[in-house]
Each structure stands twice: as structure tokens, then as C-alpha cells.
Amino acid sequence: MSRKACVIGAGPNGLAAAIVLAQAGLQVEVFEAEPTAGGAARTLELTQPGFLHDFGSAVHPWVVGSPFFSTLPLADYGLQWIHSPAPLAHPLDDGTAVVLERDLYDAEAALGSDGKTWRELMFPFVERWSEFAPEVLRPVHLLPRCPILMARLGWYALSSARSLVRRFGNPRTRALFAGLAAHSFLSLDESLTAAFGLLLGVSAHAVGWPIPRGGSQSISNALCAHLAKLGGRVKTAARVESLSALPHYDVTLCNLTPRQLLRVAGDRLSPSYQHHLKNYRYGPGVFKVDYALSSPIPWKARECLRAATVHLGGSFEGIAASEEAMRKGQPADRPFVLLAQPSLFDATRAPQGKHTAWAYCHVPHGSKVDMLGKLEDQIERFAPGFRDCVLARRVFSPADLESMDANLVGGDIGGGAMNFRQFLFRPTWRQYATSTKDIYICSSSTPPGGGVHGMCGYHAAKMALSQIEL
Numbered sequence: 001m002s003r004k005a006c007v008i009g010a011g012p013n014g015l016a017a018a019i020v021l022a023q024a025g026l027q028v029e030v031f032e033a034e035p036t037a038g039g040a041a042r043t044l045e046l047t048q049p050g051f052l053h054d055f056g057s058a059v060h061p062w063v064v065g066s067p068f069f070s071t072l073p074l075a076d077y078g079l080q081w082i083h084s085p086a087p088l089a090h091p092l093d094d095g096t097a098v099v100l101e102r103d104l105y106d107a108e109a110a111l112g113s114d115g116k117t118w119r120e121l122m123f124p125f126v127e128r129w130s131e132f133a134p135e136v137l138r139p140v141h142l143l144p145r146c147p148i149l150m151a152r153l154g155w156y157a158l159s160s161a162r163s164l165v166r167r168f169g170n171p172r173t174r175a176l177f178a179g180l181a182a183h184s185f186l187s188l189d190e191s192l193t194a195a196f197g198l199l200l201g202v203s204a205h206a207v208g209w210p211i212p213r214g215g216s217q218s219i220s221n222a223l224c225a226h227l228a229k230l231g232g233r234v235k236t237a238a239r240v241e242s243l244s245a246l247p248h249y250d251v252t253l254c255n256l257t258p259r260q261l262l263r264v265a266g267d268r269l270s271p272s273y274q275h276h277l278k279n280y281r282y283g284p285g286v287f288k289v290d291y292a293l294s295s296p297i298p299w300k301a302r303e304c305l306r307a308a309t310v311h312l313g314g315s316f317e318g319i320a321a322s323e324e325a326m327r328k329g330q331p332a333d334r335p336f337v338l339l340a341q342p343s344l345f346d347a348t349r350a351p352q353g354k355h356t357a358w359a360y361c362h363v364p365h366g367s368k369v370d371m372l373g374k375l376e377d378q379i380e381r382f383a384p385g386f387r388d389c390v391l392a393r394r395v396f397s398p399a400d401l402e403s404m405d406a407n408l409v410g411g412d413i414g415g416g417a418m419n420f421r422q423f424l425f426r427p428t429w430r431q432y433a434t435s436t437k438d439i440y441i442c443s444s445s446t447p448p449g450g451g452v453h454g455m456c457g458y459h460a461a462k463m464a465l466s467q468i469e470l
């Protein structure tokens, strides 16, 4: 009789964990609260029929660069990648845009006087991506496999984006780096922000920032299909309220954040472990809008049409001010907006001639402030006439996001704040293990944190397999 495993939550990490367990020969059942598997990697008709919108993740360097997902035959289940001609565009108030080219040498040429500095910053990591990615996408280790490279990253981890950009002479390059570093949800004066910006830039050059044909649901569908091939089952519309309501499993992996883990398994966890989970800190939230559009976005800088991702915030100082306000618990006047325009490169996303856009800005945790006007003002700033192209919009406050995926607590898309403590010990010093031998946590509240890479699920399942007596 093979052993039975249960996974709660069919997000990318839950599905990764389920696949690792099924590969090891366990009978795996996944319980998913929502009607469709995928968690924050789902694609839904959120505005009008025929317009496919990514509910959560849209751009996927961490899937193609994932040491685990890249070993799976996901293309056999229909997953296809599309690379826009450039990964990223960053428009400025003078009507031009800085464009990040995927090829590092093209980027060097495009960034002019800062090109050499950019290349020298990125090159050591880009060149050794295949050794580097497994190291950064796992718990911090005292004895890394590429110590010099990791020491170099560690040095940047101590620095802020503001200090790193001093090496760039051109304000355009400083603005470009600010947009990358702001993915951290931290103030650009905080440590870790330089390393965040660096990692995002390195990923663009090493593996690109591709979008999946058909949307992020194609990733989740491929993972589910592969799991089914291995004998695993996903039950949707099956929210787990308490582990005690489930039949016996030899091991349970929870694709949940600490607050939910306490709710479903609290009575089986030790008081001190419960105390640690209660002290876990969530991060800021996002305010998101999905658009059905009558035409492509009318960018002032036409170069923006070359990139699936566009960062809207102008100068380094503008983006820094936005993130500083968010950290202080205030809505930014001119929020930094992350925008994706997938239908320019993937015709399956919208009816012929029509388009979609996906945009969000950072807001304080659980914020109830309506940011729609300010978010659209930022788009209009670089694309006058944008509002005239809007056929329909769907607005998600942090609470709306959480209502469609319970892991998005207070609109936090990263599974918890990324401060030094939670960078090292996430969600507790036990990482994937809990105080109970047969219960593990495998969501983005464990190392390495947010993003669609499946590595939280992978490492949790490996730990579970090594520790339970099978």
C-alpha cells in the first residue's frame, strides 16, 4: 500500500509540492478552495467575454528560471512561452523611454555611458545563472555551492537601491534600477532593495521575462496535467476549514500562510509554535486593475510597445517617494505602477483588434483607499488618451484580492513581509517544518518567498520526504 499525502491549496507551490510527492510514489490529493486550480496564477474573464486577464501573476522569469519547474515536461501539456522584443520599458516625462534589452551586450549599448557599469554589475550572476538560481531560490545557507557569487550578492543585500544607483551617472539608468528594486515592497533606502533590483535585472538578462500563451492559467493547467499523469488528484471548490475534518494522511503539506495554518491546524500545533506563527508579519498590499481596451495603449514613447512589462513612476526620486509613502502607511500621490500589456504579443488574450492591460500599485497592508484615479493618472502621464481606450475595467482592492485567494492576506502578494528576520527564518526558524511531525508549510511564506517558481513547494516536499518514516 503506498503512503497517502494531502496538499491544501493548489497554488504554484502546492502543485510543486504535490508533484514532488507523487514523483516519490505517494498517493497525492490536493484540496483547493476556489473553483479553479492555480491560486494567484490563474487567468479569468474578469471584464468582458473574450478578454482573458491574469488574476495574479503575469510575467514569469521565475518559472522558466526555476530549478524545479524547468525539469518538468510542461511544454507537453501545452505551455508555450512568448518573449516580447524587450523585457521592460520605463517611460520618462520627456516623452522617451529607457528600454531594458534582454541581451546583456545590447543592454550595455542601449544604456550608453552607464552601459559598462550595468554589464559589470549583472554579468557575474547572468553568466553563472544555472548555479546561481538554485542558491537564491532556497533557504539561506551558510555553506553555499558558489560562495564567492553568494558573498557578492550578500554584500548587495546589505545595501539600499539608493546607494547602489550612485554608480550610475545617468538619471535614466537610476530610474530603470528604481523600478526593478521597487518590486521588493520596501523603501528604496532600506537594505535588501539593491539585491532585489539586481536579481530582477539578472533574471531579465539570464532567462528573459516571458509571458505564457493564454495567460498564467496555462502554467497551472500544465502543472495539474503533469500531476494527474503521476496519479495525483486535485479537488477544486474544496476549502479545508480544519485538518480534523479530513481523512487520515501520512503527511499534509499546507500551501497556506501562517494565519491560515493556525486556523486549519492550530489545535495540532504546539503553543510555542503557534506563538511564533502569530508573530509573523505580513507585508504591504496591492491595488490592482484589469482593463479591456479598444486599442493598444497610446504611449508617448513608442518604444513602450516593445515590452510586455512597463514600469510607471518616472525618475528614481518619484519611485522612491511612492514607496516611502506606502511604507509610512500613506497612499502615494503618484504611485509607482507596474503594468503588463500581454495582448500585444499574445493574440489569444482578447478579441481581434482589442487588448488587455494589467496594472497594480503598492498600498499599505489592507488599505481601503481607492487608488483608481491616481493609478490611471500615472498611466495617462505617459500615455495621454489612455482612459478613452478603456472598454471595461475590473478593480481589486486588497480585500477583493483576498476574497479570491485567501493567501493574499491584506493584499500581500508575497506571502509575508520580506525583512531581514523573515528573509532568514520564514515563517519561523523551522522553515517548512512545523511543531507536528506530519504537517508542513509550503507556501510563499517559506523560503525563498513570493513569485511563481514552485521552490517553496519543492523544498517543503523534499524535507517532508526526508523526515517522515516512509
Ligand SMILES: Cc1cc2nc3c(=O)[nH]c(=O)nc-3n(C[C@H](O)[C@H](O)[C@H](O)COP(=O)(O)OP(=O)(O)OC[C@H]3O[C@@H](n4cnc5c(N)ncnc54)[C@H](O)[C@@H]3O)c2cc1C
Pocket (backbone or CB within 6 Å): 008, 009, 010, 011, 012, 013, 014, 031, 032, 033, 034, 037, 038, 039, 040, 041, 055, 056, 057, 058, 059, 060, 061, 062, 238, 239, 240, 241, 255, 256, 260, 264, 286, 288, 360, 401, 404, 405, 406, 407, 408, 413, 414, 415, 442, 443, 444, 445, 449, 450, 451, 452, 453, 456
Ligand atoms: C496581483 C498579483 C501580481 C503578481 N505578479 C507576479 C508576477 O508577475 N510574477 C510572479 O512570479 N509572481 C507574481 N505574483 C506572485 C505570485 O503569484 C505568488 O507569489 C505565487 O502565486 C505564490 O504561490 P503559492 O502557491 O504560495 O500561493 P497562491 O498562488 O496564493 O495559492 C494558494 C492557494 O491556496 C488556496 N487556499 C487557501 N486557503 C485554502 C484552504 N483553507 N483550503 C483549500 N485551499 C486553500 C487558495 O485558494 C490558492 O489557490 C503576483 C501575485 C499577485 C496577486
